[in-house]
Every structure is written in structure tokens, then in C-alpha cells.
Amino acid sequence: TRLSDGSSVQIAEKYILPRIQERINDLVNYEKVKGILMLCTGEFPSFDCPVPLLYPQVLLQYFTMAVLGNRTLGVLTPAYGQIRQAGQRWHRNGAAKVLVNAASPYESFDLVVDKAVALKNSGAQLLVMDCIGYTKAMKETIRTKTGIPVILGRTVAAHAAAELFG
Numbered sequence: 001t002r003l004s005d006g007s008s009v010q011i012a013e014k015y016i017l018p019r020i021q022e023r024i025n026d027l028v029n030y031e032k033v034k035g036i037l038m039l040c041t042g043e044f045p046s047f048d049c050p051v052p053l054l055y056p057q058v059l060l061q062y063f064t065m066a067v068l069g070n071r072t073l074g075v076l077t078p079a080y081g082q083i084r085q086a087g088q089r090w091h092r093n094g095a096a097k098v099l100v101n102a103a104s105p106y107e108s109f110d111l112v113v114d115k116a117v118a119l120k121n122s123g124a125q126l127l128v129m130d131c132i133g134y135t136k137a138m139k140e141t142i143r144t145k146t147g148i149p150v151i152l153g154r155t156v157a158a159h160a161a162a163e164l165f166g
Contacts, residue, residue, distance in 0.1 A: 001040075002133060008106040010079065017045065024049050037161045039132050041153040043089065052164060056132060056157035061093045063156050064128050067149070072097040074124025076116050078104045078131040086130060099124050105133035112138050113145060120146040129153055 002008050020038075024047050027033050035052040038044065043057055064073070073095040077086040080102045090098045099122050103115040112134065116127055128151045129139060139152040 002106050006106065008078075008104055010081075020044070021047050024053070035161070035165055037157060039157075041130050041132055041157075054157060054161055054164070056153050057130075059160045060128065060130065060151070060153045060156050064126075064151055065094050067151075068095060068126055070096065071125035072099060072123050074098075074116070074119030074122075074127040075100045076112065076119065076127065076129050076131075076134070077102050078106075078133060090128075097123075105131055105135065105138065109138060109141075113141050116142040116150075117145050120148055124148065127151065132157070 001011060024036060027036055028050055033051060035054065036049060037054045038056055041056045041060055044055060047053060073090060075086050075090055075098060077083060077100060083100045083102050087098050087100045090100075099119050101115040101119050103112040105112060116129075119127060126149050127142065127146065129142075130153055132154050134152060134154065136152065136155065139150050139155075143150045
């Protein structure tokens with residue numbers, strides 16, 4: 001996650017999951033809350049929530065698989081320690097050919113672009129930016145430099161939320 005000073009940290013699930021449930025409980029007490037959008041493409045357990053709870057990872061997975069076909073998927077993940085896990089997750093989701101590279105969206109715009117270009121140069125035919133922290137500017141630069149379709153997790157989630165909630 002990104003801190004207020006611009007740096008990033010990784011938080012262990014055992015610390016964050018109970019707090020997420022507490023925040024969900026707080027939010028649903030507001031009469032006007034019609035749904036909740038998680039702001040992370042990570043995998044989460046099902047939380048107790050009486051209103052629709054949108055998980056960007058699930059939305060990103062289904063959207064990507066709907067358009068991937070038999071092409072090679074390139075996945076950009078924010079941390080080197082997540083490369084193996086990301087590859088396994090996308091294989092489980094149904095992608096037959098997956099290439100994964102890592103670059104934090106919070107550290108270097110140019111590194112993110114370079115890692116995505118490296119995925120394309122290694123054979124990726126469609127790229128997915130698997131972190132809410134990646135920006136539209138990064139996506140557009142990557143699309144321009146690679147010439148292949150690029151899917152951004154934050155916009156997939158935003159479009160789904162707009163469809164559901166207006």
C-alpha cells in the first residue's frame with residue numbers, strides 16, 4: 001500500500017483482514033451506502049457485507065479471461081515477491097500462457113513502462129496491470145510503446161462500479 005509520504009509498504013493479511021471487516025461494518029451503517037468497492041486487486045476472502053462488495057481482482061480476472069483467448073498474457077505485478085503467486089493465480093484463472101514481471105507503481109513510472117515492454121518483448125500479446133496503484137498514464141504509455149492491448153485494474157473496477165451504481 002502507499003503511505004501518505006509517498007513510500008510503500010507491504011502489510012500482512014493477519015493484520016489487515018480484521019480491519020477491512022471493521023471498515024465494511026462502519027460503511028454499511030451509513031444509510032446511503034449502496035455498495036463497496038475494494039481498492040486493491042489482491043485476493044481477499046469473502047467478507048460479511050449486506051450490500052454488493054466489488055473485488056477488483058475478480059472483476060479483472062473475468063474481464064481479462066473474456067478477451068484473452070489463446071494469446072499469451074503478460075502480467076505486471078507490483079512486487080518481485082508476488083511474481084510466482086501472480087503466475088499461478090492467472091494459470092488457475094484459465095490463462096494457458098502467462099509471463100509475469102514486477103515494478104511498483106509507487107516508485108518509478110519509467111521502470112513500470114520498461115517492465116511492461118520487456119513482457120511484450122518476451123512474447124506477451126495482451127498485458128494486464130494487476131494493481132490498483134498503476135495509473136491511466138502508465139497504461140497509455142505502455143499501450144503506445146508496445147502496440148498491444150493493455151488492461152488496467154483500476155479502470156475495470158471503476159467501470160463495473162459505474163455500471164452497478166450509476
